[in-house]
Amino acid sequence: MATSMTTDFAISVPAPMTSTGPARLNRRRRITPQAGHALEILGHAIEYLTDEFVHDNAGMTPRNGQLEAVQLLMAVNRQIYYECPEVQTVGERLRAALHLRAA
Numbered sequence: 001m002a003t004s005m006t007t008d009f010a011i012s013v014p015a016p017m018t019s020t021g022p023a024r025l026n027r028r029r030r031i032t033p034q035a036g037h038a039l040e041i042l043g044h045a046i047e048y049l050t051d052e053f054v055h056d057n058a059g060m061t062p063r064n065g066q067l068e069a070v071q072l073l074m075a076v077n078r079q080i081y082y083e084c085p086e087v088q089t090v091g092e093r094l095r096a097a098l099h100l101r102a103a
Helices: 033-056 066-083 089-098
Strands: 001-006 011-013
Touching: 033 066
Parallel strands: none
Antiparallel strands: 001 011
16 A cells, blocks of 8 residues: 655555445535545646557566556545545435425
């Protein structure tokens, strides 16, 4: 497990492909300016490394350092994104306002 600092975030990165709980598709998240900046920087780094990988015609070997770096950056990117709180849907806000239970 590695720990790094990215724009004031202490990030522990487990294995590159991790699940962060039940995935909800099409759920918006409230991304703070700091998280947005970190996601932007990570996106540029991922894009740069993948471009270099394509231009170098590197093989898809299990221990390729460039691929491992891309997977690591993608894992950190997902971790930052999923740490941002989900935005409630209109239905959820309405139920909360009316004190109704979710069915």
